[in-house]
Amino acid sequence: MTNQPDFHLIGTFTRYSSWTARVETVLEYFRIPYTAQIIRLEDVRDVSHSGLVPLLECRSLGNLRINDSLAICEFLAETNPDLALWPRDRKLRALARSAAAEMHSGFSAIRNAYATNFIAQYHGNIPVSEQARKEITRILTIWENARKATQARLAELGQKDEGFLFGGFSIADAFFWPVLWRFRTYNLPLDTATPEALKWMETMWNNPSMRKIIHRYYQQVERPETRIEKYEDMFRGQDDISYTTIPEDWTFLRH
Numbered sequence: 244m245t246n247q248p249d250f251h252l253i254g255t256f257t258r259y260s261s262w263t264a265r266v267e268t269v270l271e272y273f274r275i276p277y278t279a280q281i282i283r284l285e286d287v288r289d290v291s292h293s294g295l296v297p298l299l300e301c302r303s304l305g306n307l308r309i310n311d312s313l314a315i316c317e318f319l320a321e322t323n324p325d326l327a328l329w330p331r332d333r334k335l336r337a338l339a340r341s342a343a344a345e346m347h348s349g350f351s352a353i354r355n356a357y358a359t360n361f362i363a364q365y366h367g368n369i370p371v372s373e374q375a376r377k378e379i380t381r382i383l384t385i386w387e388n389a390r391k392a393t394q395a396r397l398a399e400l401g402q403k404d405e406g407f408l409f410g411g412f413s414i415a416d417a418f419f420w421p422v423l424w425r426f427r428t429y430n431l432p433l434d435t436a437t438p439e440a441l442k443w444m445e446t447m448w449n450n451p452s453m454r455k456i457i458h459r460y461y462q463q464v465e466r467p468e469t470r471i472e473k474y475e476d477m478f479r480g481q482d483d484i485s486y487t488t489i490p491e492d493w494t495f496l497r498h
Contacts, residue, residue: 247302248276250319254297255284256469258460261359261421263297265312268417269319271456273326284471313347316414330409335396339415342385342408346418350378357425358474361460365477367484369429376432382422383436389415390439406446416447423447427489441497448495461491 252270254263263281270277280290288294291310299315301307301322309315320328330336352374371379389408397404405411408419423444425431433441447453463469478484 248278249301249303249322250275250277251300251302251306252277252279252297253290253300254279254281255287256281256463256471258361258463258469259359259471259474260296261424262295262312264359264421265417266297266299266315266319267459268420268456269316269328269414271459272412272417272452273323273328275319275323275326283468313343313418316343316417320414327411328414330411330413332396332400332402332410335393335409338389338392339409339413342389343415343418345385346382346415346422350382350422353378353382353422353425357429357431358477359421359424360428360474360477361424361457362464362488363428363475363477364487364489365429365484366487368481369431369478369484371432379431380435382419383433383440386419386440386443387437390443406442408443412450412452420447420453427495445495445497457491 250270252263252266254260254266257264257267267279269275282290282296287296290296291298293310295310297310297312297315299309299318301309301318309318316328320326330339352372356370356372356375386408393409394404397410402410407413407416409415426433426444436444476486478486
């Protein structure tokens with residue numbers, strides 16, 4: 244007999260790892276008990292046959308291992324039916340799954356050009372390719388469309404709207420969380436962002452539960468072994484781009 248939680252997360256430091264951060268965000272936001280094993284990038288192949296993380300072990304299923312962040316979150320939703328990891332409403336649930344899947348499989352130009360680093364920020368002549376600009380516009384459109392569809396649907400149902408993409412916080416919000424960092428880290432253009440998209444950004448940055456998750460990233464910063472040098476000062480040597488770090492008490496200002 245063990246008192247350990249049923250779930251064990253294996254991943255890399257979430258101040259940099261968008262994939263592990265998505266799963267951690269779901270676990271933390273919904274207060275699902277778990278243990279964690281955080282490893283260095285160079286040690287991933289020692290614990291993962293695929294060479295990829297995150298992995299989730301389920302102790303009650305003989306330490307079954309699930310890989311891939313979306314598969315893990317689907318498993319968590321199925322295992323915790325009392326928690327609304329996906330929206331309860333069938334229509335909003337379908338829209339949320341579609342949005343999360345698009346984020347999961349797409350936007351390669353943004354992923355390749357802008358590595359995740361939660362506490363970093365760049366100012367100046369940050370390069371934005373034509374393809375990256377198209378992807379930025381698409382992401383902002385997803386956020387806008389999600390909020391408009393959700394507002395209409397929840398009004399129709401007479402239900403409360405908590406301001407997340409599909410009403411209450413869901414897996415979809417967790418999947419767009421790391422790309423939201425990228426907008427801040429690289430000062431990516433928001434010129435096509437609508438009030439609906441900006442309001443969602445404000446909700447995510449200022450939500451108390453998300454602030455607790457943010458605090459976890461800053462706790463990692465206090466440990467030198469979590470630093471990954473290749474993800475720091477990505478434009479080193481370019482005089483027209485400056486690099487700094489963001490204080491934990493930073494707040495999003497919606498213009």
